[in-house]
Amino acid sequence: QLQLVESGGGLVQPGGSLRLSCVASGFGLDYYNIGWFRQAPGKEREGISCISSSGGPTNYADSVKGRFTISRAHAKNTVYLHMNGLKPEDTAIYYCAAAYSGRLCRPVADEYDYWGQGTQVTVSS
Secondary structure (H helix, E strand, O other): OOEEEEEOOEEEOOOOOEEEEEEEEOOOHHHOEEEEEEEOOOOOOEEEEEEOHHHOOEEEOOOOOOOEEEEEEHHHOEEEEEEOOOOHHHOEEEEEEEEOOOOOOOOOHHHOOEEOOOEEEEEOO
């Protein structure tokens, strides 16, 4: 059974940092494009970052560029989202997703087949 599990969310003050983890079971993440998405209350889901399979190129939404970094830990079958300079508007449920594709990744939800359950990030003083 293919499964993704996110962790690392929590409450952080503005300007703080968090590292989200996306761990896969049942398949190897190296062969998949991995995306991070978020959804705030009353807003549509937003694709914020992705990393192409086999350590390929990364992609970031303008809203997080320069503050967030996506990376892989191959030995742990994990993809991370390093978040720095957090702002209150970053508050949302964050989801990771996987797509089996040989194409360069895009943070577009319709292109992803497997989703985690989400982890809450709250940025507040």
